[in-house]
Amino acid sequence: MKTQFNIGSMKFSKPIVQGGMGIGVSLSSLAGNVSRCGGLGVLSAVEMGCDYPNYQYSPKTTNRQAMEDHFKRAKEIADNRPIGINIMVALTQYEQLVKDAVQTGFDIIFAGAGLPLTLPELTRNSLTKIAPIISSKRVAKLILKHWWRHYEIAPDAIVLEGPLAGGHLGFKKDELTPERLADQHLPDLIPGVLEEIKPYEDLIGRHIPLIAGGGITTATDVKEVLTAGADAAQIGSRFVATKECDASLKFKEAIVKAKQTDIKIIVSPAGLPGRAINSKFLEEAEAGMRHPKHCPTNCIKSCDYKTAPYCIASALIAGKQGDFKNGYVFSGANAYKISEITTVKALIDELTENLE
Known part of the structure; x- marks a missing residue:
């Protein structure tokens, strides 16, 4: 069982990726502390400056300043360990946000809520790593094929986000009924995505780590996706219920x-x-x-x-x-299982306690 994972030269002592949650839920405090504790902390790029005094008058300029500020703070909290950012393809400012994130110095960009087909072009000649968020084997195949055909680039990592995730989902509404969900168990989706990744690993001569998320709540959930072949687990809702999360106490209590x-x-x-x-x-x-x-x-x-x-x-x-x-x-589908607000360190220790 894997107790650590790498994305290229970035090494993580815990196979935990914190999902990027907007608006203002995963900013510097949460992301910085997750990375400090050995996982990968991820900020959300959606309206990052919403708490700034000038936001209502100049949201674009304020969001740009907030991106720089929160990246700097997260890096300080994390003792300069890697910090990622989640940028939704559906955002009007998607292309500019990607360019701003590269200029700011983020270590990795996660892109979902749409198909990030042009992400390699937007990050060309930079040190920033790129990871698409996909919902199925079919979408993995489409992105891998497109990136290789147009850019001769493979992802630095891939996130498989299953149907039990919170926030915007890469599924049709009729795929999210209880009957359909029963046939879409996250560990069962992993082998198919790994099949699509393997030929590109052979082409580029390196491993492309798969991060699996959506409804992961317990150490048993983490162990299941790692056993199925994932390199790490992506977790969102449980990190909301931490003291370090950037959202209000009322927001956290709503989850609990x-x-x-x-x-x-x-x-x-x-x-x-x-x-x-x-x-x-x-x-x-x-x-x-x-x-x-x-x-x-x-x-x-x-x-x-x-x-x-x-x-x-x-x-x-x-x-x-x-x-x-x-x-x-x-929130994720299993948020009702969360019963207390804890700390980032205690949560990561809990989620990885049974790994060997």
């Missing part, structure tokens, strides 16, 4: 207090299915009572505020601050 029946599938203004904890806001949005009056950030390519059910940026910012009348909390 959630019951299984509170966790539901929604369709966000991005046009993608997502998994969230039910709230008064979501109930009103579903009833058609939450149409935005304007677009404060223009954050998502596919979102038109004239027809959107609500402004997702405003809703997630409110949720992060614990205002569930005006926002909500994304």
Whole structure:
């Protein structure tokens, strides 16, 4: 059983990757402490400056400054260990955010919520490593083939995010019914993706690590995906319930207090299915009572505020601050199993205690 893993020259003593969670949930405190404890901490690029005083007047400039600030702080907390960033392909500023992340010095970019087909071009001639987030063997094949055909580049790592993950999901809504989920057990999805990766490992002469996530909550879950062939486990919701997480205490308590029946599938203004904890806001949005009056950030390519059910940026910012009348909390399917707020170190130790 693997107790450590590498992404190229980057070495991690714990096979744990913390999922990038926006808006403002995984910033410098959480990511820095995860990396400090031997895993890989990951910031989310979505509206990073939402807590800054000038954000409402100049969101793009403020987000750029926040990216630099949080990267610097995370590196300080992590004693200069690697720090990653998650950048959604669905973001209006996706291309510029990737360029900014490279210029800032992030060690690795994770890109999902869409197909990151041009990511190698955007990061060409840089030291920043790149990892697509995929949902299936089919998507892995598509990205691997495209990157090699157009750039002769293979990913530095791949994240397989299964259907039990929180936030935006790479699945159709009808694939997320209880009956369909029963046939999509994360460890069972791993061998097929490894089959697609193997020919490219042979071409480039190096290992392409696979990171598997989505619903991973316990040490047993971690051990299962590693046994199935993954190099590391990606975990989101459990890291929310840590003292170091950048979200508010109310946000963390929403995760801890959630019951299984509170966790539901929604369709966000991005046009993608997502998994969230039910709230008064979501109930009103579903009833058609939450149409935005304007677009404060223009954050998502596919979102038109004239027809959107609500402004997702405003809703997630409110949720992060614990205002569930005006926002909500994304969470994984197994968040109801989380019963306490702990520390990053204690959590990583717990998740890896049975590995040999």
